[in-house]
Amino acid sequence: MAATQGFVSIIWCIMFFPTWRAVFAYTESTSSFSPIANLTFNHRKLELTWDSSIAGLTYSCSMRNSEDFLEFDVNDTKCIFSVREAFPIHTGALFGVKGTYNYTPYSADLTFIPQGMNGTSVENFSCVIYNMSFMNCTWNAGRDAPEDTQYFLFLQYTREEDALPCPHYIRDALGRHIACSFQNVTVVKHNIYFLVNGSSKESEIQFYDKYIKLYDIEKLPPPLNTTVNCSEDQLKCRIQWKSPQLSHSDGNIDHCFEYQIDIQNKKTNANPNENSNELRTVQVPHFTFENYHVKNMYTLRIRAKGHGCQISKNWGEWSEPIEFGNPDDAVLMDTIILLLIALGTILLALSVFFLCKRRTGWLSHQQNMKPKK
Helix, strand or coil, rough: CHHHHHHHHHHHHHHHHHHCEEEEEEEECCCCCCCCEEEEEECCCCCCEECCCCCCCCCCEEECCCCCCEEEEEEECECCCCCCCCCCCCEEEEEEEEEEEEEEEEEEEEEEEEEEEECCEEEEEEEEECCCEEEEEEEEECCCCCCCCCEEEECCCCCCCCCCCCCCEEECCCEEEEEECCCCCCCCCEEEEEEEEECCCCCCCCEEEEEEHHHHHHHCCCCCCEEECCCCCCCCEEEECCCCCCCCCCCCCCHHEEEEEEEEHHHHHHCCCCCCEEEEEECCCCCEECCCCCCCCCEEEEEEEECCCCEEEEECCCCEEEECCCCCCHHHHHHHHHHHHHHHHHHHHHHHHHHHHHHHHHHHHHHHHHCCC
């Protein structure tokens, strides 16, 4: 077991660290004196450190790329950009430190320029979580990546934890990794760091990184315990259900969902000219179906998405279809029964009529047979 763990650690070091090959451009304040010196950057921890010639100063650290900017204050000569707040740097980034001494501002910047041939990093990277804990990630090989390029995926929950390598890859026709599946993923409410690096004998491969909130990519399971109660007198059906089960939910989250109800009339659904299907959206776990017809058969499906909470805003999986109403054979059976009852009534009436007529004839015959006095 120890040997296996050691082997995994070696592989992790070999595959994870080379992705951070980059060129750094370091600049300091033009002033003849600056308390900020020797600005350095730890790529794996996303940690910025520097030397200070003056104790007790308050500094601000910043991180910037073409789209995002992050800045915060520290009371030390070190700052760490956490997974919860940082953003991707595969297109390059600018890190900076600022401080003030004797009312004079000082600063130092470090430009991060990733290396590798353009067009070699993965494209169309995306992940989806199913069944609360199974995650599947897919991507396309870079359009200019050599045929021998191999990609490797890692995810990291916090900077303090080691990156987790992909346990199971799917390959394309060239044998390149183009997908990965993770079992038992823990859905947390903050960002998770994803890194895809690559290797090739022909050229250096650019890395790709992304921060994802796992609940945003979760395919919600269907609502539970759906029931339908119909009233033939009022021609309405009361539909109720329970919210989907989530691994990261806390307390009562019924108010955190929006639901879509799909009701199809099985009889009219077969005829495209008759469209009586209903697709309604509600924000409560119940619905009143008011177009109910006692002689029709209906199918019902429900799905959910997050509304106002840290739950995926994408529609989840449909529930298994359930049927309610009266099937065609039941209507036919009712018709047959009514016809049999009507026929039986007629036969009974005829039988009574003939019996009465026969009895009347018999009584008349008996009367005629009596001797005359």
